[in-house]
Amino acid sequence: MTVYFSFWNRLPLCRILRNGGFFHPMGSGFKAICLAVCCLLFPLIVGADPSSIKYTAEAYRTFQAIEVDGDLTEPDWQNAKRIGQFVQMEPAEGQPMTEATEVRILYDEKNIYFGFTCFDSDISKVAANEMRRDGNLWDNDNVFVLLDTYDDQRSGFFFRVNPLGAMEDVAIMDNGDSRNENWDAVWDCRTKANEKYWTAEIGIPFSQLRFDRSDVMTWGMNMGRSLMRNQEEGMWTPVSRAHGWRARYRTANIGRLVGLKGIAPSRNLELLPYVLPGVSRIEAEDDTNGELELGLDVKYGLTSNLTADLTFNTDFAQVEADEEQVNLTRFNLFFPEKRPFFLEGAGLFDFGIPRTSFRRPPPLLLFYSRRIGLAEGHAVPIITGGKITGKVGPYGIGLLNVFTDKFHTDASVTDPDEIVNEPRTNYSVLRMRRDLFSGSTVGLIAVNKQNADTYNRAGGFDVAYRPSDNINFRGLWARTFEDDVLDQRDALYFGGNWRNENLRLDGSYIDIGENFEPEVGYVRRQDVRRFRGEVRFT
Structure with a gap:
């Protein structure tokens, strides 16, 4: 038997409730305080008592x-x-x-x-x-x-x-x-x-x-x-x-x-070069030109648990094609990352409202790597990129920097909705997590997208507290930064669950502002405030 309850509001209702209703949006300072108080109270509410190791x-x-x-x-x-x-x-x-x-x-x-x-x-x-x-x-x-x-x-x-x-x-x-x-x-x-x-x-x-x-x-x-x-x-x-x-x-x-x-891990070095020769011919001008493209991917183990990935003039031609999807909703489709450069250490960069699988659309991701090198179904050239991922003691570290070239659809594309014009852009991400207790973490993330004219930045903090194997609490707060956007740019989530063999309890609260817009992330729906609870009994 499953019993659940959920309260949420869409855009029209939100405008009414902002004038003193039950779902009155919280100020960003109050949101951060709520998250901090929850994190501090969790150890007082439930004492950690992990099971002893027997096997x-x-x-x-x-x-x-x-x-x-x-x-x-x-x-x-x-x-x-x-x-x-x-x-x-x-x-x-x-x-x-x-x-x-x-x-x-x-x-x-x-x-x-x-x-x-x-x-x-x-x-x-x-x-x-x-x-x-x-x-x-x-x-x-x-x-x-x-x-x-x-x-x-x-x-x-x-x-x-x-x-x-x-x-x-x-x-x-x-x-x-x-x-x-x-x-x-x-x-x-x-x-x-x-x-x-x-x-x-x-x-x-x-x-x-x-x-x-x-x-x-x-x-x-x-x-x-x-x-x-x-x-x-x-x-x-x-x-x-x-x-x-x-x-x-x-x-x-x-x-x-x-x-x-006596295991001495080698500093693994992998080189993946590619050479793409070709010939182009323009019949009207009776002109034939030779073409040659070169590129290189490098993976190097800095230590047994720190890996560096470098890419130059990246070629993703051999990457597995995306599964075809038909979108009959008003929400953006979500496709999992399959490009090898971005897959190394991908879990470390995961910052968002919890999801059960990389193949399922999450409500929110502050960093979604498919925003890099892709635009409206077109491949945007990646000039160069670098990434370091791994652990140093109790700290998980992720650093990423990618530089993409300018891209414009050719003259045959005349529909204004299909024309893509991307300037040269720099993407950078910093992610850190600190292990606490047995199975708990706190972390932060900073994301920057910038070209010669504009920028879009995002940052946030998250926490996961697991006092025992059947209790789990999570929370995050994030904010985006853009020119001339000063309010409704925060996102807040906290939730938890408890379970035993016959009973499961889940509860969560989501608050995503109207102007929360991480251009290097994924947000399924903006301007949402939602309480959700679920009780399952078997």
């Missing part, structure tokens, strides 16, 4: 050459400790899985390996029909690994494979509440079916992960398996089914992976 797995150091072929025949696979205590999340929470699962973990100086042995009493009933990368593997039998490489209970990397060897990888942020499903790592996996079991062998290079360098490392980790014919999902470290389908992505209160020693 520990040890990785075995191998000096043999491991071939990722799905066979698990190298002798060191038998030397590694066996992990086999998988329990159900669905349908019988807490009970052992109906089919046994064993996992062994190896590592060498360059890779970490996971060997799954999935026993099955009727191997002919294994469900597997998906071969696409990042396809709907959740609808097949599958196994997965979740790695919290910073062991901060906030972020992680999720890897999943099905019995056909199809692969899925996801970058996890905010304890699984936000996920970048367009993140693609370079890793390997092979599977093999036998009479009474199927195996999956996974090899993940350390260079594809971000972690703090240390002689002895401890990572957060969880693993799981799905049996679709029984609608069954089990995990090594139990997670309450009250979290629903998000349970597999949660990084709070998961197990620990120990035994990683």
